[in-house]
Amino acid sequence: MSEHHQDVPIAVRVRQLEERVTGAGLVTDADLDGVLSRLYADASPVNGARMVARAWADPAYRQRLLADGNAAAAEFGFGGADGLSYRLAVVANEPGLHNLIVCTLCSCYPVSLLGPSPSWYKSLAYRSRAVREPATVLSEFGLTLPEGTQIAVWDASAESRYMVLPLRPAGTGHLSEVGLAALVTRNGLIGTASV
Amino acid sequence: MSRVHDVGGQSGFGPVPLDDDGLPFHADWQARVYALSGALRSRGHFNTDEFRDAIESLPVQQYLSQSYYERWLAAMENLLTAKGLI
Amino acid sequence: MTLANGTWVRARAGDPAHHTRLPRYARGHVGQILHCEGRWPLPDDRARGVVPPRVEAVYAVRFRAFDLWGEGAHTVTLALWESYLEERR
Structure with a gap:
């Protein structure tokens, strides 16, 4: 799969992974936002x-x-x-x-x-x-x-x-x-x- | 087996790159990768050692040529696929 | 095995076929226990999905640069799970 991915711009790959992960119900958008807001607020x-x-x-x-x-x-x-x-x-x-x-x-x-x-x-x-x-x-x-x-x-x-x-x-x-x-x-x- | 990540004491990586600007991320996709890894771990879909294992298991050339968050992305893709989660 | 502070130990020389947190540069070398950092799940097991993972004492172990590299006056301290260590014979 990495061969395939080398042709895809990385931001697109990330977006695709995010869609698959949220689509599969593994994490929510709120989970993702929470990780970043904690980083910016607390660290x-x-x-x-x-x-x-x-x-x-x-x-x-x-x-x-x-x-x-x-x-x-x-x-x-x-x-x-x-x-x-x-x-x-x-x-x-x-x-x-x-x-x-x-x-x-x-x-x-x-x-x-x-x-x-x-x-x-x-x-x-x-x-x-x-x-x-x-x-x-x-x-x-x-x-x-x-x-x-x-x-x-x-x-x-x-x-x-x-x-x-x-x-x-x-x-x-x-x-x-x-x-x-x-x-x-x-x-x-x-x-x-x-x- | 000895893996590429285990670089303590290895020569040939040159001077330390001191061009740090203090920003945590240098593109939005890097922040998204960071968020994905944190959320997937806190939801229990993989643990830190499984994630490290996936990073260390990247092909040597890929590990050495890719940036930090590119490695994270490839490792997550591989790990989630191997676990049948995506 | 509970190792007292000050005990001299040797990091295992073997090369496991899986994820581990014993860096290559310390393997086979002798260092001294500074203190115990508590008991923690073994990364080698957690990475492989072993449930439950072994839980072991983790020790801060100080190595002399000269012993690791054959040169240098500094020290390097690592935190190592007890199964990464053997008492120096």
């Missing part, structure tokens, strides 16, 4: 950034975040009444230790806390190289770690989805939690940026 790196900012501001929250990521996300109401749909593992950067997240087998990623994954995260180049030469990969992102920094790569091969807790930048003691959250980038939460 954002702002969520992860707020958790990081609280962990910087509140040592007790930091402890809870590292001990049980799901409970720490639930404190913000992320994931709704059922909580996150995955096991959240938060890994903390420390002086001399930098964490980096990858999924070599597909592209597992905590979408609800980091937003839809960037296309580079799904690329074969990132998936293949992050476990083999992470320092070189980081340098392509413009991130050079202090000499002697240990890199810990996490390959999301099972049920945990990982998020990096970056180091709090120096000179941010005056910032509120909202101000701190604004410093945190999606790449910082993956480990391809320092914050």
Whole structure:
């Protein structure tokens, strides 16, 4: 069937599949709309950034975040009444230790806390190289770690989805939690940026 | 058997493409594919591992040459057909 | 089998004829258990429609890059189902 499909424009193929799937009663139009509206409404790196900012501001929250990521996300109401749909593992950067997240087998990623994954995260180049030469990969992102920094790569091969807790930048003691959250980038939460 | 998706440590894929614009999708059909896979899974017509299996089972040349959501589309077509659901 | 934190384990070297979540690059290599991540259905069974799937402990296992690749100073941690592992003999 793939031979046949190569001649059909991809948008047409998708439309045909959608019609067959809804025609067979497998899913409804409302199901399909719901998937996208939840993605657009709920999934954002702002969520992860707020958790990081609280962990910087509140040592007790930091402890809870590292001990049980799901409970720490639930404190913000992320994931709704059922909580996150995955096991959240938060890994903390420390002086001399930098964490980096990858999924070599597909592209597992905590979408609800980091937003839809960037296309580079799904690329074969990132998936293949992050476990083999992470320092070189980081340098392509413009991130050079202090000499002697240990890199810990996490390959999301099972049920945990990982998020990096970056180091709090120096000179941010005056910032509120909202101000701190604004410093945190999606790449910082993956480990391809320092914050 | 070793499959094409299992790329950890493999060389030859070049530099990481950093041209990300932050958008989740770059065509409406990609969003539709995402929605289909999510809805079909939440309705229980296939589970995540069956879906991954279908993606990994694509012919090697197809897996390597197609974009992310093209793979998803082909995998769903194959999986739903194999299960006799469409 | 319940493996204590700190146990050294070897990832199985075999190459199953079906979907699995043990990447090739870790197979046959020795790593150390960091902690258990709970018990989860085995993907190998779920992908093949085995009902009910086996439910096993999943462990975060840390490998040294040097052991995996023969070079590198970093570590790589994977989460692996217990049937992917054997205690280092």
